Amino acid sequence: MSDIVLDVRNLRVDFPTRRGILTAVDDVSLTIRKGEILGMVGESGAGKSMTGMAILGLLEPPGRIAAGSIHLSGDRIDQLSDREMQDVRGRRIGAIFQDPLTSLNPLFRVGDQLVETIRLHTDLTRAQARERAKALMREVGIPAVEERIDNYPHQFSGGMRQRIVIALALCAEPELIVADEPTTALDVSIQAQITALLKRLCRERGTAVMLVTHDMGVIAETADRVAVMYAGRLAEVGRVEDVVQRPRHPYTVGLMGSIPSLRSDAEELQMIPGAMPRLDAIPPGCAFNPRCAHAGPKCRQDVPRIDGPGAACWLAMEGATA
Numbered sequence: 345m346s347d348i349v350l351d352v353r354n355l356r357v358d359f360p361t362r363r364g365i366l367t368a369v370d371d372v373s374l375t376i377r378k379g380e381i382l383g384m385v386g387e388s389g390a391g392k393s394m395t396g397m398a399i400l401g402l403l404e405p406p407g408r409i410a411a412g413s414i415h416l417s418g419d420r421i422d423q424l425s426d427r428e429m430q431d432v433r434g435r436r437i438g439a440i441f442q443d444p445l446t447s448l449n450p451l452f453r454v455g456d457q458l459v460e461t462i463r464l465h466t467d468l469t470r471a472q473a474r475e476r477a478k479a480l481m482r483e484v485g486i487p488a489v490e491e492r493i494d495n496y497p498h499q500f501s502g503g504m505r506q507r508i509v510i511a512l513a514l515c516a517e518p519e520l521i522v523a524d525e526p527t528t529a530l531d532v533s534i535q536a537q538i539t540a541l542l543k544r545l546c547r548e549r550g551t552a553v554m555l556v557t558h559d560m561g562v563i564a565e566t567a568d569r570v571a572v573m574y575a576g577r578l579a580e581v582g583r584v585e586d587v588v589q590r591p592r593h594p595y596t597v598g599l600m601g602s603i604p605s606l607r608s609d610a611e612e613l614q615m616i617p618g619a620m621p622r623l624d625a626i627p628p629g630c631a632f633n634p635r636c637a638h639a640g641p642k643c644r645q646d647v648p649r650i651d652g653p654g655a656a657c658w659l660a661m662e663g664a665t666a
């Protein structure tokens with residue numbers, strides 16, 4: 345049996361507007377295996393969150409999946425009704441967002457929220473579900489669980505709240521977790537703890553994780569594989585150690601140069617001049633060509649694409665850009 349949990353094929357997400365159709369995700373293909381963490385990285389507006397939201401079935405209209413397919417452990421999920429997708433999100437895919445209060449209801453005690461979610465997905469009695477909730481709270485590192493279980497979300501710090509969200513995301517034992525910037529809103533000092541916790545718990549359970557972040561440092565420490573996005577397209581996909589040590593796409597090379605911890609002190613900080621194009625002004629050919637020092641005529645004409653590991657770059661794929 346295949347251990348591929350998430351299989352995204354040629355996904356396109358469009359936003360129809362009065363001035364035309366904007367393509368926020370353009371021909372993205374990805375897989376994530378059981379127990380694997382795929383990091384999604386790229387600068388603001390690259391399409392990371394839209395890819396995650398499409399998988400979760402949470403695109404806000406008029407945004408829509410315009411092409412491609414999404415399979416979860418072999419089941420196609422991109423054509424389900426809202427109601428069916430709600431069920432998939434509860435049982436089979438967990439979501440963790442930047443703001444823990446997106447997932448927690450401020451009006452209910454955290455224990456009750458965990459118990460409700462556990463009972464929705466298991467046959468446990470209320471008392472048994474409460475024991476499971478306590479065990480999960482301990483597992484995510486909440487101290488004094490006996491007292492804390494009856495607290496409300498606002499009685500916890502941001503980091504503790506995000507730990508509870510992780511418990512909530514895990515309590516239905518989902519196959520996949522989509523975590524979109526789960527630590528961005530937290531103190532820098534606790535960001536690493538939370539990512540390490542997420543990594544450990546998902547590894548233990550064999551949960552597949554899509555970890556969206558703009559921070560290549562987080563990816564380097566946490567993920568097994570990485571997908572670099574640029575202007576809605578995949579720029580590079582590969583094993584983290586390969587992409588970090590030997591980036592092949594000129595954009596990834598620039599991204600690596602911008603992480604202080606990944607540079608040797610002797611090297612200058614490499615900033616990529618220019619900005620990512622707006623969705624209504626993506627140049628023909630390679631979307632990176634106006635910023636690329638290696639751009640040749642082919643780069644301005646033909647879109648380089650990948651549907652597996654590699655770099656979507658004519659130079660990397662063909663060794664030439666002319």
Ligand SMILES: Nc1ncnc2c1ncn2[C@@H]1O[C@H](COP(=O)(O)OP(=O)(O)OP(=O)(O)O)[C@@H](O)[C@H]1O
Pocket residue numbers: 359366368386387388389390391392393394395406407558623
């Ligand atoms: N309602 C909308 N209408 C039109 N375009 C939109 C809409 N929502 C998002 N977009 C566009 O979709 C593109 C992708 O956005 P997305 O949120 O996926 O970026 P991101 O990579 O997650 O960035 P960030 O790091 O800032 O979170 C952006 O260019 C954004 O402007």
Ligand code: SF4
Pocket residue numbers: 593594595630631632633634636637638639640643648656657658659660665
């Ligand atoms: S395809 Fe051409 S423009 Fe694009 S990154 Fe490669 S060399 Fe640069």
Ligand SMILES: [Mg+2]
Pocket residue numbers: 392393394524
């Ligand atoms: Mg985002």
